Amino acid sequence: EIPLKYGADRLGKRSDAAMQKFRDNRLGAFIHWGLYAIPGGEWNGKVYNGAAEWLKSWAKVPSDEWMKLMDQWNPQNFDARAWAKMARQMGVKYVKITTKHHEGFCLWPSKYTKYTVTNTPYKRDILGELVKAYNDEGIDVHFYFSVMDWSHPDYRYDIKSKEDEEAFSRFLEFTDNQLKELATRYPTVKDFWFDGTWDASIKKNGWWTAHVEKMLKDLVPGVTINSRLRADDYGKRHFDSNGHLMGDYESGYERRLPDPVKDLKVTRWDWEACMTVPENQWGYHKDWTLSYVKTPLEVLERIVHAVSMGGNMVVNFGPQPDGDFRPEEKQLAESIGRWMKKYGECIYGCDYSGWEKQAWGYYTRKGKDVYMVVFNPPYSKHLVVKTPVGTEIVKAVTVNGGKDVKITETARNEYNVDMPDKDPGEPFVIKLETKEKTSETDKYRDALT
Numbered sequence: 001e002i003p004l005k006y007g008a009d010r011l012g013k014r015s016d017a018a019m020q021k022f023r024d025n026r027l028g029a030f031i032h033w034g035l036y037a038i039p040g041g042e043w044n045g046k047v048y049n050g051a052a053e054w055l056k057s058w059a060k061v062p063s064d065e066w067m068k069l070m071d072q073w074n075p076q077n078f079d080a081r082a083w084a085k086m087a088r089q090m091g092v093k094y095v096k097i098t099t100k101h102h103e104g105f106c107l108w109p110s111k112y113t114k115y116t117v118t119n120t121p122y123k124r125d126i127l128g129e130l131v132k133a134y135n136d137e138g139i140d141v142h143f144y145f146s147v148m149d150w151s152h153p154d155y156r157y158d159i160k161s162k163e164d165e166e167a168f169s170r171f172l173e174f175t176d177n178q179l180k181e182l183a184t185r186y187p188t189v190k191d192f193w194f195d196g197t198w199d200a201s202i203k204k205n206g207w208w209t210a211h212v213e214k215m216l217k218d219l220v221p222g223v224t225i226n227s228r229l230r231a232d233d234y235g236k237r238h239f240d241s242n243g244h245l246m247g248d249y250e251s252g253y254e255r256r257l258p259d260p261v262k263d264l265k266v267t268r269w270d271w272e273a274c275m276t277v278p279e280n281q282w283g284y285h286k287d288w289t290l291s292y293v294k295t296p297l298e299v300l301e302r303i304v305h306a307v308s309m310g311g312n313m314v315v316n317f318g319p320q321p322d323g324d325f326r327p328e329e330k331q332l333a334e335s336i337g338r339w340m341k342k343y344g345e346c347i348y349g350c351d352y353s354g355w356e357k358q359a360w361g362y363y364t365r366k367g368k369d370v371y372m373v374v375f376n377p378p379y380s381k382h383l384v385v386k387t388p389v390g391t392e393i394v395k396a397v398t399v400n401g402g403k404d405v406k407i408t409e410t411a412r413n414e415y416n417v418d419m420p421d422k423d424p425g426e427p428f429v430i431k432l433e434t435k436e437k438t439s440e441t442d443k444y445r446d447a448l449t
């Protein structure tokens, strides 16, 4: 292995209680809320179909002009407790909030910049109110933090001169101060999810990313940090130059998921995916007709897909400038919540089963129980299940019905599991209780070929 000073500081998954809680949570929500919600994708009468939180970039708006949006930041319908109730009803166990996105506007009253909620007509500490409201509902709070900050004169995309070096060193100190502020003002924070860390300037300062991970773990015992923060001695990101994951969980699956057959390697580490409901909108965009918008069923399938491979899924919400949510997002939260209420035991605290995926859907596992989450009912009316050698199915029951399901052994380690006689009309779940096979004589005979 290559000797590294700033590579992975741990091999294998974290096994402490805080990480287990991160893992057991499985389903989270993203909140992308900032000045970009005010224009909602439109600038000077032109609607841009790129991601709304990047409008400043698409419309080439200078930062001082963009920050004038602060004078319009006055979300009169903002109600942190209503947001937290919506999250609880959706069944999310944690919420990741954009404390500061690339634009540099802070949802908390930071002392280190004038670009904060304090200097707006609204004044109030949005982040503080949200942390309290979510925690009061038993929901963990994670902080999204963009290192890249378009509002800061000392930010550099690359380091090409002594001047760059001095400016960026000031910028890294500013960033340290903001992170210490977040960790001390909001000590119940459970995770920092870093973004805006792909530039050469960061890759040339891998030491700093290792320092940030250590600083936050000293300030907030148990806190988790995503892999996207980290760069090693040679600028390698996410995985260090020896191929070891940095940070506590892989965070590269943004608007995409690992293939359930070809990418089984991801089951070796912790990972968390995040997704948008339109094709590519994180912040509020006034016109959702510009791209395909996923149905609740399509969102649900992605949630189950992630958990079936040992990952978490974070579903994004882009609140309106008035502080309320658009109807499509309220309906999505309700719909997912109704399903989670009935079948959530196949999600929370579940992991990769190690079983071979079948066409009808996905497996998840909790201890010796394996869940079949059926999205595609077969014409044969039988759900084919292949168990690993040495594992046998003792019993099958419907989740949210508790009805026994008939299983027929059809070959060695193969079973037909009957479909419920009444079509549930929605993705449904069968729980398989398994046990390790006693060594009995095997009545099956392989063909001689």
Ligand SMILES: COc1ccc([C@@H]2N[C@@H](C)[C@@H](O)[C@H]2O)cc1
Residues within 6 Å of the ligand: 051, 053, 054, 195, 196, 254, 274, 282
């Ligand atoms: C250059 O490509 C991107 C794409 C998305 C992002 C940000 N990551 C997502 C989680 C959102 O915050 C999006 O703005 C940044 C750069």
